[in-house]
Amino acid sequence: MSTPMLQQIAGLKREAGEAVLLTRMGDFYEILGEDAIRAAPVLEIALTLRGKGSESETPMCGVPHFALESYLPKLLAAGFSAAIAEPTAKPEEVKGLLPRAIKRIITPGTWLDDDARWLCALHRTGPAWGLALLQLASGALRVLPGEGEEALRATLERLSPQELILAEGAEDIPDLEAARTRLPGWRFEASRAKQQVLAFFGWQHLEGVGLDPYPAALGALAALLDHVEATQKGRPAHLQGVSLELGASGPLLDATSARHLEVFANGLDGGRAGTLFALLDQCRTRMGSRLLRAWLEQPLRDRSALERRWSQVAWLTEDRRRTPIQALLDQVPDLDRLLGRVALGLATPPELAQLREGLAVLQKLPARIRDEGWAPEVAELELWPEATPLCAPLCGELQRCLAEAPPLDLEKGGVIREGVDAELDTVRRLARDAKQVMLELEEEERRASGIQSLKIKYNRVFGYYFEITKANLGAVPAHFLRKQTLANAERFTTEKLVAFEQRLLSAESDQARLEAVQLQRLLALVLEHRADLTRLARAVAALDVLAALAERARLSGWTRPELGEDRELALAAGRHPMLESRLGRECIPNDLQFSAAQPMAVVTGPNMGGKSTFLRTAALLVVLAQAGSFVPAELMRFGLVDRIFTRIGASDQLAKGQSTFMVEMTETARILNQATSASLVILDEIGRGTSTRDGLALAEAIALFLRDLKGGAPRTLFATHYFEMTKLADDSRIQNLHVEVQEWEEQLHFLHRVAPGPADRSYGIQVARLAGLPRTVIQKAQRLLAQAPEAPPRAPMPSQPALPLFEVEPDALRTELEALDLNRMTPLEALNWIASKRA
Numbered sequence: 034m035s036t037p038m039l040q041q042i043a044g045l046k047r048e049a050g051e052a053v054l055l056t057r058m059g060d061f062y063e064i065l066g067e068d069a070i071r072a073a074p075v076l077e078i079a080l081t082l083r084g085k086g087s088e089s090e091t092p093m094c095g096v097p098h099f100a101l102e103s104y105l106p107k108l109l110a111a112g113f114s115a116a117i118a119e120p121t122a123k124p125e126e127v128k129g130l131l132p133r134a135i136k137r138i139i140t141p142g143t144w145l146d147d148d149a150r151w152l153c154a155l156h157r158t159g160p161a162w163g164l165a166l167l168q169l170a171s172g173a174l175r176v177l178p179g180e181g182e183e184a185l186r187a188t189l190e191r192l193s194p195q196e197l198i199l200a201e202g203a204e205d206i207p208d209l210e211a212a213r214t215r216l217p218g219w220r221f222e223a224s225r226a227k228q229q230v231l232a233f234f235g236w237q238h239l240e241g242v243g244l245d246p247y248p249a250a251l252g253a254l255a256a257l258l259d260h261v262e263a264t265q266k267g268r269p270a271h272l273q274g275v276s277l278e279l280g281a282s283g284p285l286l287d288a289t290s291a292r293h294l295e296v297f298a299n300g301l302d303g304g305r306a307g308t309l310f311a312l313l314d315q316c317r318t319r320m321g322s323r324l325l326r327a328w329l330e331q332p333l334r335d336r337s338a339l340e341r342r343w344s345q346v347a348w349l350t351e352d353r354r355r356t357p358i359q360a361l362l363d364q365v366p367d368l369d370r371l372l373g374r375v376a377l378g379l380a381t382p383p384e385l386a387q388l389r390e391g392l393a394v395l396q397k398l399p400a401r402i403r404d405e406g407w408a409p410e411v412a413e414l415e416l417w418p419e420a421t422p423l424c425a426p427l428c429g430e431l432q433r434c435l436a437e438a439p440p441l442d443l444e445k446g447g448v449i450r451e452g453v454d455a456e457l458d459t460v461r462r463l464a465r466d467a468k469q470v471m472l473e474l475e476e477e478e479r480r481a482s483g484i485q486s487l488k489i490k491y492n493r494v495f496g497y498y499f500e501i502t503k504a505n506l507g508a509v510p511a512h513f514l515r516k517q518t519l520a521n522a523e524r525f526t527t528e529k530l531v532a533f534e535q536r537l538l539s540a541e542s543d544q545a546r547l548e549a550v551q552l553q554r555l556l557a558l559v560l561e562h563r564a565d566l567t568r569l570a571r572a573v574a575a576l577d578v579l580a581a582l583a584e585r586a587r588l589s590g591w592t593r594p595e596l597g598e599d600r601e602l603a604l605a606a607g608r609h610p611m612l613e614s615r616l617g618r619e620c621i622p623n624d625l626q627f628s629a630a631q632p633m634a635v636v637t638g639p640n641m642g643g644k645s646t647f648l649r650t651a652a653l654l655v656v657l658a659q660a661g662s663f664v665p666a667e668l669m670r671f672g673l674v675d676r677i678f679t680r681i682g683a684s685d686q687l688a689k690g691q692s693t694f695m696v697e698m699t700e701t702a703r704i705l706n707q708a709t710s711a712s713l714v715i716l717d718e719i720g721r722g723t724s725t726r727d728g729l730a731l732a733e734a735i736a737l738f739l740r741d742l743k744g745g746a747p748r749t750l751f752a753t754h755y756f757e758m759t760k761l762a763d764d765s766r767i768q769n770l771h772v773e774v775q776e777w778e779e780q781l782h783f784l785h786r787v788a789p790g791p792a793d794r795s796y797g798i799q800v801a802r803l804a805g806l807p808r809t810v811i812q813k814a815q816r817l818l819a820q821a822p823e824a825p826p827r828a829p830m831p832s833q834p835a836l837p838l839f840e841v842e843p844d845a846l847r848t849e850l851e852a853l854d855l856n857r858m859t860p861l862e863a864l865n866w867i868a869s870k871r872a
């Protein structure tokens with residue numbers, strides 16, 4: 034048999050669908066039935082029974098209401114969504130079962146406590162596709178149209194959304210780590226999609242957004258907005274517009290290259306430590322950190338915009354200008370997030386106070402920049418565009434109305450200041466007086482009755498009463514009216530107490546009601562200012578990032594890059610930005626000279642010599658420069674780069690079941706298909722995953738393909754152990770570089786210095802010794818090397834490839850094998866011999 038409560042839950046559950054339903058009951062969020070069985074192990078809480086032993090016995094688990102936010106991530110991480118049901122009336126307002134409704138549905142992509150969360154919708158129409166992405170916390174909404182499955186996959190991998198919305202039956206993206214939400218196909222359909230987007234934003238037409246040519250993107254956007262409305266139970270007011278991102282302004286780095294270069298995640302554990310982002314992120318606000326990430330992802334391709342950004346950074350490198358500005362920024366909260374919380378109806382009074390403090394601080398910012406010389410040229414820098422709205426009236430109103438430190442809970446009162454609303458002030462005074470009168474009443478009855486322990490108490494069911502213990506019952510005055518009998522005491526009221534109670538209760542509820550009205554007015558006022566607040570937040574974020582870049586430049590002695598000729602890349606004393614802090618000592622600076630006439634280099638030299646570091650340095654400096662940062666070099670002059678492609682070392686694709694060589698070739702194919710003459714290509718030891726003969730042939734063919742690219746060779750750095758490759762420099766477009774090494778008393782000393790010309794030989798065996806290989810193996814290898822025909826630094830071209838070293842080995846091995854006296858060896862010695870050969 035079902036109780037009314039269980040019937041209510043069943044109704045809510047129908048609405049929640051797949052989501053786990055959490056229903057607020059008193060101080061707990063309870064989860065019932067099947068949901069409890071699914072959720073209890075994930076949340077690591079006990080599964081019990083509600084109504085145990087009765088006909089309505091149901092599995093149940095629950096979490097304390099104050100701990101909801103700490104339990105939700107566990108559910109989301111396990112791929113569940115959560116529907117949160119709350120009472121819609123107060124206990125004193127209704128008799129019996131409280132009415133309840135679902136207030137929001139939290140899905141992996143709409144959870145608000147993480148900056149980097151993206152909710153994403155995908156729609157395909159033929160080869161075209163469209164992605165819509167929303168960061169609900171900040172209200173950032175982006176639309177990316179594109180073509181081709183490969184580009185789609187790369188884009189999704191780069192954006193790594195937490196939740197992907199797809200049409201029912203639509204093809205999925207295998208291996209993408211994101212929760213999936215399926216919506217009916219009609220929600221993506223173009224004609225309806227347009228209506229939905231117009232209605233959502235209250236627009237007349239879509240021309241401003243420029244979405245018309247991209248029906249797939251429009252479909253994705255509409256489905257995404259549907260999902261937001263369904264989960265948030267309304268249209269969040271902080272979503273104000275859509276930014277359309279076209280391929281031309283697409284990322285400088287794809288996901289693989291960003292990983293290889295450790296821009297956002299390190300190669301060790303995927304964490305932030307030691308990354309380029311961590312090095313630069315001296316931002317004082319969360320808005321700044323988010324924008325910095327965007328600048329690193331989407332660097333500038335416009336010369337004048339880039340020059341301006343460098344000039345802005347240059348102006349801020351002076352401590353006396355930057356420090357006072359940063360001191361203010363330190364006090365600015367995340368305006369985007371606060372606005373988002375207001376729009377979603379989640380903002381608490383203390384958060385509103387945070388917004389007020391932030392705005393108050395920002396009022397001082399233009400003057401602070403002006404103090405430091407608001408000369409015409411500074412105005413031109415647009416560090417703080419004159420037209421930036423400061424939202425002073427909003428700030429003033431919040432200061433006038435909102436209490437100094439408002440409590441979290443509206444019920445307790447005290448959110449609104451005195452003097453804001455005359456009626457509120459009156460009831461407040463009443464409530465305060467009534468309390469005083471009640472204390473007096475208590476004292477009066479205590480004296481009259483002589484019962485020292487006489488006290489007025491309160492509970493929800495009986496309201497206010499006098500409680501008198503059994504021992505004192507004889508002294509109860511005649512005007513006391515019995516209310517309730519307990520085991521050890523009796524409860525009474527008096528006419529006076531009843532009258533005061535009514536007055537007090539109505540004053541308190543009036544106060545809460547009037548404060549709520551005022552609070553709603555303030556929240557509505559914030560929303561009215563949302564466009565201005567968003568513009569303000571953008572200006573703050575930009576100033577914050579510029580100051581952070583300037584601070585890094587100042588601390589590490591970086592210099593301003595210069596724009597040069599197309600396909601130029603000149604570095605004097607360039608240093609790897611992250612290496613120094615990793616090594617704890619200075620790193621060796623190196624030069625590079627690329628021009629349209631000679632844009633390629635083959636880099637040779639021993640293992641551990643610093644080839645990879647040199648290659649990465651060049652790429653990282655371009656990323657920095659094009660994001661608007663200064664660079665760790667004495668001089669950097671370069672022509673704008675459209676994309677950076679890297680093929681470096683092993684990759685985590687291995688986990689997905691591809692061989693090292695397959696991954697290497699797949700990545701190289703992508704590079705060859707997409708690189709243009711304006712790209713920067715970094716190839717580290719291409720072809721080493723297969724036989725020397727094949728590897729060398731491939732490496733050379735790849736280099737030649739790039740050299741002969743239509744429009745001119747892209748700037749390319751090619752690190753290799755194949756000496757044969759150095760022959761490529763016979764062509765004037767390609768130069769040889771090598772990393773220097775000194776050999777001294779049989780020890781190798783890596784100088785990490787890059788010099789012109791090819792390396793003289795490999796030093797592989799010496800490096801192996803450094804690595805601690807057994808001495809017998811090293812000696813054996815040296816003997817074998819001496820027997821082998823010399824590996825020439827200038828070997829024939831691969832059309833007549835040199836005999837690779839280890840193809841000689843079987844003969845040497847056979848000679849040795851034949852020389853063994855097997856009759857005098859134990860089986861273990863024989864096994865050890867074989868093992869030593871395998872090493």
Ligand SMILES: Nc1ncnc2c1ncn2[C@@H]1O[C@H](COP(=O)(O)OP(=O)(O)OP(=O)(O)O)[C@@H](O)[C@H]1O
Nearest residue numbers: 619620621622639640641642643644645646647785
């Ligand atoms: N410019 C430099 N200044 C200081 N130390 C450096 C520099 N370049 C490289 N190193 C140090 O040498 C180590 C090896 O460098 P790197 O990995 O670049 O060598 P490599 O030539 O690419 O080796 P392999 O051929 O084995 O991949 C680095 O981890 C770093 O500690």
